[in-house]
Amino acid sequence: MTESASTYVHESHGSVHGGEGPQYNFYVAAKAAATSRLRDQAARRRRTISEADRVHLYQRFVDPPRFTRARELLRETRTVLLDGLPGSGRRASALMLLHELPASRGSLHELPDTPDDSAASVLDEQDVNAGDRLLLDLSEAEESRYVEIQRDLFELRDRLSQLDAHVAVVLPHHLGYLLRDDLRHLTTEIGRPPAKRVLARHLRCEDLRPTSVELESQELGTYLSRAPLRKVAALADSIRQHRDASSAAGDFGQWLAAALADEHNQSARVAADIAAEASGRRRALLLALAMFHDSPPGTVLHATNSLLKVLSHPDDGTPRLDRTDLYAEFTAVGAEVGADGRVRFTLPGYANAVREHFWTYMPDIRLQLRDWFHACMATPDLEPDIRKAAIPRFAAQGLRCRRPEDLRWMVERWARPGTSAWYIPDAAQLLALGLADEQHGRYFRQQIYDWSTSTDAIQRLGQVLVPVCSEAMAPTHPDQALVRLHHLARRGEGRVSADAQAAVVALAHSDNRLYQLMLSRLSTGMERRLGDRDSELFLALADPIRLIRSQRVRTLLAQAWRVTLRRPDERWAECVSRWLSAGVAYAEYQPHVLEVLATACASDCRTAGRLFRVARAWRRAPVGTGAARVDTLDRLLRAIDTQQGLSPYERTA
Known part of the structure; x- marks a missing residue:
């Protein structure tokens, strides 16, 4: 049986009304309004690297000049650096180069562009797994960061070769003079593809097939000569909208004229x-x-x-x-x-x-x-x-x-204490617009990180940051969204902490790589004694079946369980029971499930005894799997003995 990416579900729980009704409902309504705005806004922007969006882009993509050379470089050296004028489609080209590679192993994801929780480079070798296809967008990097990342990129290349991984880097064209000499042979400067071909490709995907004569107007030619490629794509979408909105029979010329009128420069x-x-x-x-x-x-x-x-x-x-x-x-x-x-x-x-x-x-x-x-x-x-x-x-x-601080100021004013909850959708929408901006997105990702690591800031902004991270940041930068939501779950209070924890679990469960990333953060944080919140989050996140055949996952789970089992029994007994039930329901995974629990308590006899008492209570539960539960309890005891270096025959009956 192949490794399952599914999640074992024993019980599900809904939210409980535990406070004053009107205040709580007002917050929930404002949060729902914020989520609705963010989803509507995200639906109009395609900067994610999900497979569906990559396929959408691939169907509309026109190879730019020297794209073939870039493709050859990536396949031969596992690394390609893309340069080009802004608006030439560098990021889309990098994404398509990675999309074309075989997807038998690993995942295609974007490397974080902020260090987060560390002074180390964003190019952490732990972010690279076998067969990964990595995108690194440095198009708006500042000088010092660009110089630092180039050094780390040079060192990362050995790791790429070992793991059969590939990386495509979008270079900052304005900092071309800082490119290292030993990286120049990996660089290709792509050109701008013919804008008319790009428009025609987009139109065909919308079932619009204008003749060459219909695309020869002087007004269209003037527009296409100046517009960046994203505006060309937007023009095609505008033409489609005018066609769909037309109540009477029309022709392409009318729809094109209406779309161009929307783009008129009246300056x-x-x-x-x-x-x-x-x-x-x-x-x-x-x-x-x-x-x-x-x-x-x-x-x-x-x-x-x-x-x-x-x-x-x-x-x-x-x-x-x-x-x-x-x-x-x-x-x-x-x-x-x-x-x-x-x-x-x-x-x-x-x-x-x-x-x-x-x-x-x-x-x-x-x-x-x-x-x-x-x-x-x-x-x-x-x-x-x-x-x-x-x-x-x-x-x-x-x-x-270039005044992103004006947006930050506005968000802080709308979210300060005493302000109406109905400013939450406004603040969330404005912050999401900053995140989506190609030039200033990193500024806002860093700002959200700073807010999420400050208890004072969370008290003011938490109810805005949770939906923004989960709805606006997660689709494009899931690693960074996960880190920020984790901090909000740790430091937030009341609904903010609960909502952040739910968002962490949902995001981590959406992707195996993110699930492992979150387990790693939790096991590390709990070892450093970062409080009960991480234990609560671990119990909500940890799945007894998902990726349990992976030795690395079992190690992370055991590390987190070791800390969790030291806490009062009532905090983890239900979760242990759920794990044992999963071992009964999925017999092929039972040895791994019991190994994790046994390893977690092997170094502490008192903890092992408490775990065994909970397991005995689980065995006595009035469910129709009595024999299987007795057998599971016996196997758990044998697993604990093995982890403690004891022979099973030294046990007394």
Whole structure:
């Protein structure tokens, strides 16, 4: 029988209402709203390396120039370093190179890009197993880290050869001058594949087959010549959406025109309009509408007045009825109120161009713009869909202008004590957007690690960090998500700790490699006496069947059991009973199950005696497997004797 990756389930338990109903339910509802937002956001981004997403990418992938050379390097040397201009598809190319390799052993996963719990390099040899296919994305690495990792990468190559493992590294193009000479022969600089071919491939996967003539428009050619490949893929998806939304019969030209209209760059027009507008109030109205696009007039008015206040703009002393109304003001800035009662600019792309103009050409007020957005989001009657739409607009400007600290500041304000739980979805969404950013994702992964290792920070941010780690970070960086969730389970209180523990167990059980990683962390942490939380987590995680034939797994399990069995019997008796029952239900695994338990207590006679007492109580349980239980108890005693170096015949009956 082959090794099973399944999980043995003896009992399942649901959550228990143990406190004040309204407060608890409010937290649960806010957490559910946060989870919903994060899943919706993740569904629109494909940066995971799961097999399903790799297949999705493979079907749409167009080999870039010099891709064949990269493929040969990887197969011959087990290492390839990919360079290229940003937007040329370096990460996708690295992923496809690994995807093409045989998958008979090991796993395809991304190496962590933060050291976590250690001053050691992210290139830990323990992260490499036989047959692994490893992705290391250094595209946004800083100088010191890039130099350090190159040294470790050179040393790691011997380990790759021993284990028949492969690694594809995405290099930081802006640090090309720092590349070591002894790694240059492993480097390939890929080119940008023809954008029109990329678009056509994506369209075919959506059952859209335009003719070559339909793809020859000048507007499309201009767009494709400038757009990074991710925008080309987004254009194809936009064309599909317009086709699916079309109620009447249409043609490709109409769908393409509509998709390109969504991408119109209105920056020149916006710059001219703002330069021509002398009124500070009118300019404030422009930005307020751009940030809260598709909102009711009252929302836009409140945001306008709030911006004027934050910027200390002089009050308009004109009597209210002598001033123009909102309808006239909207018309003056090229906006209209739709049949749904919401305000929007009439030109596609205009709102985004307004936001970019203010953040780009008024850098001296970026802090005030941050404070203004915070004040607007504090409005009690701001509808959830408006909040959800506004957050990515703010995040985009902060990230584009290299101000990730503005997002961090906002998250901390929304999660501080005394703030309404309904800010949890907002904070989670904003933090997840930072994580998803190619340029600043590592900054936020490191920030979340710092928060998760600080008890004070967890008290403020724990209820945000748990869903962000489990829903936003885990699909793309599962190792790092597991580490952070583990710290939250250790240091959190109440629902935060319970939710983090459940998330750790779910994530570790989703993948054999992560399961072993978590067992290793627990066995190490428990040996260092890091508290009861690790023992509780171990009892929830440890599976008597999963990978039990692996000597390494049995060693890790025995180490963790050794510490756990020193705690009061009532904490672990139920789990031991579950393990013994698994040995009865799966007889082929019983010797390994009993070996783990016997090894765990072999060095302590008192612990062995306590374990045996629990096992005897299990044997007497009124279930229809009496003979099998008696036999299992006898086998357990023999296993303990063997581990203690005693001959079975020295026992008294």
